[in-house]
Amino acid sequence: MTTRWLTPDEQRAWRAYIAASHLLEDAIDRQLQQEAGMPHLYYSILAHLSEAPERRLRMTDLAERTKITRSRLTYAVTRLEKDGAVRREGCPSDRRGSIAVLTDAGTALLERTAPGHVETVRATLFDHLTPEQVRQLEEMFTGVARGLQGGSPGSVPPEELPWRRRSSGPCA
Structure with missing residues (x-):
């Protein structure tokens, strides 16, 4: 099989994407850590739950929306549970499953954090x-x-x- 090397234009585009994605993620993580003591992933979990009906999602659906493994999600939700932002409930149709629920404290945290997060996203990406x-x-x-x-x-x-x-x- 012959390797399909990147063209010079593709190589420049790829490297620009990598640089920008790392810088964006770093800027967003720094802002969220400073303002809310949480990484971007945790903010994303709270945001997805806030948009869901009754602020609740099956853990598998939440993993799909955040594009992460279920074990990584379980770890993050456990941390958010300790902070009182999320709680887990059993799934009525499957005793092995669970549902993540955004608490009132999690909603308040999200509402406090969202303006700074949106401003960071705007300033680091969309303003350019x-x-x-x-x-x-x-x-x-x-x-x-x-x-x-x-x-x-x-x-x-x-x-x-x-x-x-x-x-x-x-x-x-």
């Missing part, structure tokens, strides 16, 4: 882009994510997606 570039960015990364999850060449087999790596019941 035109409206057309924002549209293109969404289009590009939606296509990349769809391709990685969709059974096309180079995509991750469905059973190897991070949130599916372990068998689960309906509420796990």
Whole structure:
């Protein structure tokens, strides 16, 4: 099999993506650590729960939305539980599964933290882009994510997606 090396344009684009993604994640993590004592992942968990009906999601659904393994999610939710931001409940249809629920304290934390987080996202990313570039960015990364999850060449087999790596019941 012949290696398909990146063209010079692709190499520059790849390196620009890597540099920007690392710098963005660092800036967002620093802001969230300073203002709320939590990493970006924990904020994302709280945000996803806040958008869910009744502020609750099955752990497997939350893992899929955050694009992480269930074991990593379990660790993060355990920490958020200790802080009183999230609680877990058993799943009524599957005793092995659990549901993450955003508490009132978690909602208050999210409401206090969201303005600074949004300002950091705006200042570090969107203030550097035109409206057309924002549209293109969404289009590009939606296509990349769809391709990685969709059974096309180079995509991750469905059973190897991070949130599916372990068998689960309906509420796990």
